Each structure stands twice: as C-alpha cells, then as structure tokens.
Amino acid sequence: MPELHKILGSLFSDIAQSVFTSDLYSREISRYYESDALLRHFPVPRTEVSELEIKLKFAISEIDLNLNQQAEREANSAPIFIEFCYNLSESFYEELQKILLNRWANLKSQKATDMTKSTLDQALEQTLRAAASGANPIYLRQDLLSYLQRSRGSLIEMDEEGVDAFQADTVRKEVLKILDKHVSSVVGETLPGQVEEILQEVDHTQAEKTRKEVREILKKHFRVEDILKEIRETIHLDSMINSLSEPLILARERAGDYKMDVEIAAGKLEELDKKKLSSVLVRTRVRNYKWSEVEHAGPRPWHSLNPE
Numbered sequence: 001m002p003e004l005h006k007i008l009g010s011l012f013s014d015i016a017q018s019v020f021t022s023d024l025y026s027r028e029i030s031r032y033y034e035s036d037a038l039l040r041h042f043p044v045p046r047t048e049v050s051e052l053e054i055k056l057k058f059a060i061s062e063i064d065l066n067l068n069q070q071a072e073r074e075a076n077s078a079p080i081f082i083e084f085c086y087n088l089s090e091s092f093y094e095e096l097q098k099i100l101l102n103r104w105a106n107l108k109s110q111k112a113t114d115m116t117k118s119t120l121d122q123a124l125e126q127t128l129r130a131a132a133s134g135a136n137p138i139y140l141r142q143d144l145l146s147y148l149q150r151s152r153g154s155l156i157e158m159d160e161e162g163v164d165a166f167q168a169d170t171v172r173k174e175v176l177k178i179l180d181k182h183v184s185s186v187v188g189e190t191l192p193g194q195v196e197e198i199l200q201e202v203d204h205t206q207a208e209k210t211r212k213e214v215r216e217i218l219k220k221h222f223r224v225e226d227i228l229k230e231i232r233e234t235i236h237l238d239s240m241i242n243s244l245s246e247p248l249i250l251a252r253e254r255a256g257d258y259k260m261d262v263e264i265a266a267g268k269l270e271e272l273d274k275k276k277l278s279s280v281l282v283r284t285r286v287r288n289y290k291w292s293e294v295e296h297a298g299p300r301p302w303h304s305l306n307p308e
Contacts, residue, residue, distance in 0.1 A: 004058070004260040012284060015052060019286050022047040049286040057279045058262040059272055076251035077152060084244060085144040089137040091235040092179060096186065097128050099230055103221055115206060116213040123194035123214075131186050143178045155244075156252050164252060166245035175241060179231070183224050192218065 026046040033039040104124055108117060130136075148155070151174070159165040195214050199207040232238070263269065269277060287307050294302040 002262060002264070004262045007056070007058075007262065007264060008280075008282065011054060011056075011282065015049065015284060015286060019047070019049055051283060051285045054282045054284075055279055056264070056282060057269060057277055058264045059269060059276055060260060060278060061263050062261040064259055064261075073252055074152065077248060080244065080247045080251060081145055081148045084240070085141040085148070088144060088175075088235070088237075088240060089140040092140060092182070092231060093131060093137050095231045095234050096183065096227070097131060099227055099234075100124060100128065100187075100222070103227075107217065107221055112213055112217070113210065115202070115210045116217070119195055119198050119210055120214060120217065122198050123191055126194045127186060127191045130190055136182070136186075140178070140182055143181070144175065147174055147178060156249060164249050166242075166248060168242055168245065171244070172238065172241050175237070176228070176232070179237075180224065180228055183228050183231070187218070187222050187224055187227060191222070 023046065026044055030044045033042065033044050101124070104120060151171075155167055155171065156164050157167055192215075195211070199211055202210065263272075289307055291303050292306050294304050
C-alpha cells in the first residue's frame with residue numbers, strides 16, 4: 001500500500017519533470033528560430049509553471065509508527081554535526097599554531113647553528129601563515145562532516161539492555177584519524193616543504209648541514225603523535241565528542257513519526273462510502289535555480305544553487 005508522502009513526492013517530481021521536458025523541447029526548437037530569417041525575430045516559447053493546484057482524493061488504509069524515518073533524523077542531526085565540526089576545526093587550528101610556536105620558542109636556546117635557527121624561523125612563520133588561512137579549517141570541517149554524515153546510521157546503537165547508546169569510542173577513533181591527517185599535512189609536509197624552499201637559495205654545503213640539523217629537530221621535537229596528543233588534551237576533545245551523545249539520541253527519538261498508508265486507485269475509491277474518503281488540496285509552484293560560483297580563500301571552486 002503506498003504512503004501518502006510518497007504519492008505527494010511523486011506528484012512534485014512529475015511537475016518538475018514536466019518543466020524539464022518542456023525546456024528540452026524549447027532548446028530543440030530554438031535552433032529553428034535561430035536559422036529562420038523570420039522566426040529569429042520572435043521569442044522562443046518556454047513554458048513556466050507559476051502555480052499549480054491539485055485536489056487528491058484518497059482513503060486512509062493504515063496509520064503506523066515509523067521508527068525508521070531517516071529523513072527527519074537527518075534533518076535533526078545536521079545542525080548538531082555542523083556546530084560540532086565548526087567548533088572543533090576552529091579550536092584545532094588555533095591550538096596547533098600555539099603548540100608549534102611554543103615548541104620552537106623552547107628549542108631556540110638549544111645548540112643549533114644560526115643558519116638552522118633562521119631557516120626554521122622563516123619556515124615556521126610561512127607554515128603558520130598558510131595554516132591560519134581560512135581554507136584549512138574549512139577542509140577539516142568538510143572531512144569531519146563527511147565522516148559524521150556517512151556514519152550517521154551507526155553512531156547510535158542499542159546496548160545489551162536495549163537502550164540507545166552513543167558509540168563515543170568509535171567516533172573518537174575516527175575523528176583522531178582525521179586530525180592526524182591534518183597535523184601530518186602541516187608538520188610532515190608543509191613545514192619541511194618550506195624549509196626546502198628556503199635552502200634552495202643557500203650554498204650547497206651549508207644547505208646540507210642545515211637540512212640535517214632541521215630534520216633532527218623536526219624528528220625529535222615535532223613528532224605528529226606528540227602534537228596530536230597535546231591538542232587532544234588542550235581542546236578537551238574527548239569531552240567535545242561525548243557532548244554529542246545526548247542531542248543525537250534525542251534527535252533519533254524525535255524522528256519516530258507516523259506513516260500513513262492510503263488508497264488512491266479510482267476503482268477502489270468508487271467502492272467505498274464517500275464518508276470514508278479524504279482529500280488534500282495541493283498548491284505548488286516551480287522555482288528555478290541557477291548555479292553560481294562562491295568566492296572563498298581556498299583553491300577549490302565552490303558553487304551554490306540560488307533562485308532566479
């Protein structure tokens with residue numbers, strides 16, 4: 001038996017499809033208008049649906065609790081995920097910059113050539129400038145949000161007592177993998193890369209000596225796992241993840257809405273008493289959207305759909 005929301009969804013889909021089919025026809029005949037000496041002075045006809053009214057008659061067959069309603073769960077959990085990803089990405093890069101600066105400040109007094117100190121000073125400054133750009137937190141938010149959305153169905157599982165439980169350990173493990181990738185990108189790729197760029201302008205013999213000293217310093221004092229551990233503690237990552245539990249469980253429980261099975265076949269409706277029939281009046285209109293590029297600091301192009 002079909003559900004009412006699926007019937008209405010099919011109606012809206014068919015309306016949009018009808019506009020699409022009409023636009024395809026307009027595109028096809030536009031070639032004739034362009035090539036014809038007379039027709040090219042006339043506008044190409046295009047059908048637009050400003051408003052459409054449909055009266056749907058149906059009979060309710062069954063109303064039942066729908067515990068697997070994913071659409072509402074997605075809507076309820078989306079703002080929770082977005083806020084978590086935004087807060088974590090901002091805190092992460094703020095702490096990463098502080099930690100790198102503090103580690104290097106504590107190391108400057110140790111034995112190292114002036115060339116090594118100067119090289120690391122410049123490389124760290126350039127690395128932090130790049131890490132502070134708006135693109136890095138955005139990419140981290142995208143990675144975190146992608147994981148949470150992809151794993152939405154497994155974040156809450158029933159425990160042995162049949163109670164919904166947030167899978168904090170699993171989430172923590174996956175989030176740490178994502179953060180590890182971003183620390184590695186800054187410390188293991190960007191920083192050494194900046195060092196190499198600086199040493200290209202230095203005498204070969206001096207560059208080799210400096211390169212060796214820098215590598216030893218990075219290997220000993222800028223280990224990815226140590227930096228990630230420090231970030232985890234300073235931003236209270238475990239508490240941030242645990243704070244997802246209550247709102248996500250509540251979002252899951254709020255999604256247990258009802259589904260309505262209906263009968264719409266004309267032959268079946270004719271057999272029923274008119275008092276048992278229901279109807280819904282649907283007024284709809286089609287809005288057209290266009291893709292437009294969004295300006296931002298990152299290298300990847302962003303596009304959004306905006307109404308005409």
